Structure formats: structure tokens, C-alpha cells
Amino acid sequence: MVMKFALLPWKPELIFTGTSVMGINPKTQKFCSHMDFWDSIRQNDYFSFEGLLAVVKQLRIYKTPDLETPKYEILKRTSDYEVRKYDSFVVVETKGDTLSGSTGFNDVAGYIFGQNSLKDKIPMTTPVFTQASDGKSTPVLIQIVLPMNKELDSLPSPIKETVTLRKVAENIAAVTKFSGKPTEDIVLEKQKALRSALLRDGLKAQPGCLLARYNDPGRTWSFLMRNEVLIWLDDFELD
Template identity: 30%
Template sequence: MTSTLFLLLTALTLMSCSVIGKRTAAEPPYSVEHRDGDFEIRSYGPVIVASTVVNGSYGQTSNKAFGRLAGYIFGRNIGKQKISMTAPVIQEAEGEKIAMTAPVIQAKEGSAWRMEFVMPEEYTMETLPKPLDPEISIREIAPRKVASVRYTGLHSARNIDRWSAKLTAWLDQEGYRAISPPRAASYDPPWTIPFLRRNEIHIDVM
């Protein structure tokens, strides 16, 4: 399959996650311990993520990292079972297809950005198919308490910095201690109308 055709099929498949802002992708469950407008303190259970790191700025790395992880969940993995997806369903001749979930998470790592896709709940570390791409790693994240702030619009580097500062200031005001750098969480694909997008900043707290 050519890279152009693969990207086209990926785009068509991802349309099942959002149609003009209608979000259908599953997301990891959480409970809200404290809410203040767009700010929340959440408790998440353990989750498994597929992760990749790409060197460069936020704008330079997003497409490459997303394409790499999309390739993994749409069949570039070691596995036999086929998993149905919401319409349209795209099937490939080899590998196992994994349902798309939300959010897509990005975090800065020095001069690079890490992007992660949260895997569906039914998988374990033992049952999740192994990626064929050596640049993708699979890891389990322990239960944690997460501060979040929600906003709409573009998930640009400028907005990430702006809302990270707002969340950090709110944590200081509320007396929480941050124990991780800010992470950007995207719940919608890039073609969703900006004012309908759900974007968040996450920071682990205690």
C-alpha cells in the first residue's frame, strides 16, 4: 500500500471519531473529585498507551507522530484478530485493527514531543498486539490524580502555553502540588470545526 493511499484510508477511518464536532471515540473513564468552571481534579484508573517521540517543535512533530501511531492502530502491528470500528470500517489484509480512543496526548521532552494514544479498555499488556515500528513503545500508566482545564479552538503551541499557565496558576490558588509537566490532550481530529473542539491541558497532582 502506498503512503498516499494509507494516509487517505487513515483519514477516512478517523472520520468515525468526529463528524463536524460530534465525538464518538471512547475515552478512559475517570471520576471528578473537584470542579471549578473549566478546571477539574480527576481520578483515573490504570491505562495502557502506545507512545512515540519525535524531535522538533510542536508544529513540526504532530503530523509525523500522529501518522506513526495511526499506522499502529490501523494494522501495522503483530496480531491476528480483527476488531470492528465505527462507520466507516476500513480493513486491511494484514495485522490487527484497534479501535480509536480519545484523547491524543502530547508532552514536551526537551527538544522533542511525545505523543500517546490511549488503548481501548479491553486490552492488557499481554493481549495488545506488538507494534511493527520500533519507534513505538507500549506502556501501562498507574492510577493517578490529574488536574485539567478545558478549552476550544486550535491546539497550537501558543494556546498550550497559555492554558498551561492558567492551570498552573489555578493549582497554586487551590493548594495542589503539580508532579508532572503539562500535557496537551486532543479529543477531536484536526478537521473538527475549531469552536467545537475539546482541548485540554493535563497535569498530574497530589
């Protein structure tokens, strides 16, 4: 279930996944009870402090730009992470330096600003991804997601040989969200904590991770920044 909390000016999304158990009166054949069991808490009594805290944590302010993002469906939300099913999308990418670095961004941004074989300008999207193949800080690829209506074979070719286009297949990822400036140490610590949570929960994590940065660091206060660490999963099945 996803719902907007309209009482706050920034209208945060409240996300709950789990199981609903409905009781039926055998005499009247009508529903007589209803209990929800959230994936994000262990104490599922009618009222629990843990449940209240799970709601309050989701009221935090994150500034997400009004730009197109990769489409995904939230399959499960625990206290530590979300499991999302991403549709396929296309990225323009080049080599970077570190997960939190910006080396290579001007090259991939140049592609969408017209440095391509057709000199086409392509709408900006969010987030900017940096992908590490082994979960460490180097080497990485820095990526900009292209609009969802763009297919790989219909896009102009990059002018720079170091810039390439690639289609990311539909896949399922575990995601943890955080605010603040995503320094290298913080990103690696978030990745480590997420991987530990997945191991604890018996999920099969692929090597490597992605850092998703949604905001322009020069125009966004750090406490409003939306950052995410993603780890792709193998063989995920809902309970």
C-alpha cells in the first residue's frame, strides 16, 4: 500500500507491505475481523511503539526533482530496505573515479545536451547512478538514465568513444534511502549495512552496488538530498 500523507506540506509517501488477515463469521458469512501484519515491524499488535516509529521515519523530508525516473514497483518494505521491481531502462555511461565522485558526469551530460551523432537534446532525468561492480569504491561507471520512451536502437550514437549506451534489463533490487551529502565512507557503510541485512534475511545479493543521487548538490541543502544505495537480487520471491 502506498499513500500520500497530505497533512504535511511536502506530502511524504507512506509505504506498507505485508499480509492482511480477514476473519469471517461462519453464521453470517460476513467479515468480522481484520488484522494487518507489516513487513517493517515485528510487533503487530493493534497499537505498538514500533509501528508508530515506522510511520514517523517515513515522514522525513526528501527533495525529489520533478523529473522522470526509472519505473519501479515496491514489492516489500522492511525496517531496513525496500525491494523494488524495476522496469528495463537505458543509460548513457562512462568510466568514473569513485562511487561518490563526479568524474565523467560532464561527458554523459554532454551526450543528452547535444553531443551525439544527431545533435539531439534529450530531456534530463533523475537519478544519476554510479555503479561499482564489486561493492567497493573503484572502478565505477557513472550513468544518466534516458527517458523511458527511448529505445536503444532509436537513440543517436555518442560522439565520444568513452561514452556508451546500454540497456539495463528488468530486475529486482534491494534499496536503502538516506539524506545528506553522500561521501565515499557513508556510501560504503550504507552498502555494507544493506548487504548484511540481506544476508540476515536470506536474500541472494549480486556483487556490486549502485549509488543513486537525485539532487543537484550545488542547489540542494544536504538535509533535503535524496540518495539511495541499490543492490540487485537473484531469485527473489515474495513470502
